[in-house]
Each structure stands twice: as C-alpha cells, then as structure tokens.
Amino acid sequence: MAEIWAEWGALAYVGAALWAFFEGETFVLAAAAIGATVGLVDPWILMLSVWLGSYLGDQTWFYLGRRYGPQVLRRFPKSRPRVEKAHALLERYGTLFILSFRFLYGIRNVASVVCGLAGYNWARFAVLNFIAAGVWAGSFVAAGWFLGAWLGVERLFWTICGIAAFALTGFVARHFWLRSRARRARGATAG
Numbered sequence: 001m002a003e004i005w006a007e008w009g010a011l012a013y014v015g016a017a018l019w020a021f022f023e024g025e026t027f028v029l030a031a032a033a034i035g036a037t038v039g040l041v042d043p044w045i046l047m048l049s050v051w052l053g054s055y056l057g058d059q060t061w062f063y064l065g066r067r068y069g070p071q072v073l074r075r076f077p078k079s080r081p082r083v084e085k086a087h088a089l090l091e092r093y094g095t096l097f098i099l100s101f102r103f104l105y106g107i108r109n110v111a112s113v114v115c116g117l118a119g120y121n122w123a124r125f126a127v128l129n130f131i132a133a134g135v136w137a138g139s140f141v142a143a144g145w146f147l148g149a150w151l152g153v154e155r156l157f158w159t160i161c162g163i164a165a166f167a168l169t170g171f172v173a174r175h176f177w178l179r180s181r182a183r184r185a186r187g188a189t190a191g
Contacts, residue, residue, distance in 0.1 A: 013045050017053030021060075023109070024050060025140055032144025043145050051137035054102070058112040058129050065116025073117075079110065086114040098128040102136040 008015065012031075019027045028050050035041025073080060086107050089097045098120075101111035115125055147159075 012041075013049040016046060017049040017056075020050035020053030020137070021057035024054065028137070028140040029144035029147070032141045033148030036145045036148030043141050047137045047141040050141070051133050054136055055130055055133035058102075058133065059126060061109075061112035062116040062120075062122070062125055062129070065113030066119070066122070067116070069113055069117035072113075082107070082110050083114055083117070086111050087118060090114055090118055090120070095128060098125065099132045099135070102132055 016024075016027065016031060028046070031041055031046055032043060035043055035046065073083065086101070089101075089104075089107070090111075097111070098115065102108050104111075112125075112129070
C-alpha cells in the first residue's frame, strides 16, 4: 500500500476513489493506517476522494436500479433474497437505512439499487447519500489512521497478515462447509 502512494503520488487518491466507487472499507482502512505509519497519505485528501467515490458509486447504482432493476431481478433471481431484505429495511427505516446501509455487511452492494427499484425520491436520496458517504469516509479514514498510529509499522504489518490469514481461512472453511452441505442435500434427495 505504501508503495502505491510512493509510486503513484496523487493518482493513488484517484485509485482510492475508484475503489470506493465499488466497495472499499478494507482499502480505506489500510490506506489510512499506512498513512499514519509512514506519512505518505494525506488523511484529508484520502477522506475527500473516498467520500466522492462512494457517493458517485451509490448514485450510479441508484440510477441503474431505477432504470434496469426489474430486468436484472428477472435475469438473476438468486439476488432476490438480498434485495428483499434491503427493501424491507428501507420500508421500515427509510432515512436511517440510507444513512447507515454502508455499514451493513452484505447489504451495501444492493441497497442503492433497491432504493432506485423502490422509486425512492432521487433528490432526497442524493442528499442523504452525500451525508452518508461523508460519515462513512470519515469513520473509516479515522479508524484506519488511529489503528496505524496505535500499532506502528511492524505490528500493523503483522496485524494485516493475521487478519488476511483469518479471512482466508474463513472463506475456505465456508466453501468446504457449503459443498459438504450441498452433497448431503443431494444424498438425502437421492435416497
């Protein structure tokens, strides 16, 4: 991460904005933590770039949900449960949902699409989305900066390695568990 900022300079902030357009929590945390330990990242520019990237990403997904959502749902019916869950949260919590969906794992990717699908007022969504993107960007940059300053370079490296190993182990275990469960289900229906 430090090498990216050292080699790319200001373009690294454009990369951070593009990353936040699609997702980005881990990237923002890591970039801020590295910035705090080696001093190559300006936290204010990082926050503004990921704020803008996140905002524009969710505005794009909102538009796409409004314009193409019904056709996409018909084409990808397996996404329906996540969409229905997000829609239920939108109906129940409205403004609070839009302000917080970035922090809900598994919902963020479809929440803006659902808001567009539901016919949510575009101007209201744009304002709430701008506020929410700022809160998200500020929170993750601050958290990463704090962790980097608290842990230091050496411990930060080993912490990131440990988290990556833990996540990889979890993904692999989940994969084998799901395959095993599918095999048992096929065996139960065959027998």
